Amino acid sequence: MCTVFRITALAGNDDVKRDLVKSGIVPVIVSVLSRHSSNAIATALTLKCIAALSLREPAHSKQFLDSGAPEVIVECMKVHPDNAAVQKNACWAIRNMVARCREHNAKFHELGAEALLNSSFAKFGDDFGFDIKSALRDLGCDVTLDEQWTGREYAEPWEEPANYNGNYLEF
Numbered sequence: 001m002c003t004v005f006r007i008t009a010l011a012g013n014d015d016v017k018r019d020l021v022k023s024g025i026v027p028v029i030v031s032v033l034s035r036h037s038s039n040a041i042a043t044a045l046t047l048k049c050i051a052a053l054s055l056r057e058p059a060h061s062k063q064f065l066d067s068g069a070p071e072v073i074v075e076c077m078k079v080h081p082d083n084a085a086v087q088k089n090a091c092w093a094i095r096n097m098v099a100r101c102r103e104h105n106a107k108f109h110e111l112g113a114e115a116l117l118n119s120s121f122a123k124f125g126d127d128f129g130f131d132i133k134s135a136l137r138d139l140g141c142d143v144t145l146d147e148q149w150t151g152r153e154y155a156e157p158w159e160e161p162a163n164y165n166g167n168y169l170e171f
Contacts, residue, residue: 004032004042004046005045007025007049008045008049008052011049011053012052018057021060021063025053026060026064026069029050029053029064030069033047033050033069034068043076043079043083043086044085044086044089045089047086047089047090047092048089048093050097051089051092051095051096055096056096056100058100058101061097061101065107069093070104070108070111070113073093073113077090077113077116081119081123087132088127091132091134092135094113094139095131095135098135102140105138114139114141117141118136120132
């Protein structure tokens with residue numbers, strides 16, 4: 001698993017990431033995920049690797065899709081429903097695979113990813129709900145996003161602030 005960890009770290013550099021994928025590593029990563037899917041730590045690390053390799057790279061996402069990654073990702077989510085690291089990294093992997101390739105959404109829907117993500121949100125929404133909602137949003141699912149900041153404590157742009165003294169330059 002140290003190798004998967006190192007590949008993930010190397011994938012932080014876009015040029016190296018492209019070279020890794022060109023070398024044919026995608027089917028190997030999917031195979032590693034499938035083979036070690038019963039091990040939560042190995043699964044979490046490998047899902048994070050898939051997320052890193054597919055980030056901002058539609059061609060890489062297509063290779064993962066063609067190598068059977070969606071099926072294995074969804075299966076891992078089913079095998080480890082109570083493991084936060086697996087669920088979070090699966091959300092990232094799904095999101096990165098579909099964010100720039102909306103045509104991949106259908107495969108994840110067919111496999112039941114929406115229900116698994118909603119189940120994950122019910123368990124881990126307080127910890128990484130934003131990541132889960134982002135994956136759901138990019139899958140084209142109905143999702144209610146929370147308003148992080150409303151700006152209510154400040155005046156509207158056309159109103160004078162309550163403490164305005166007529167001089168914007170005075171502090």
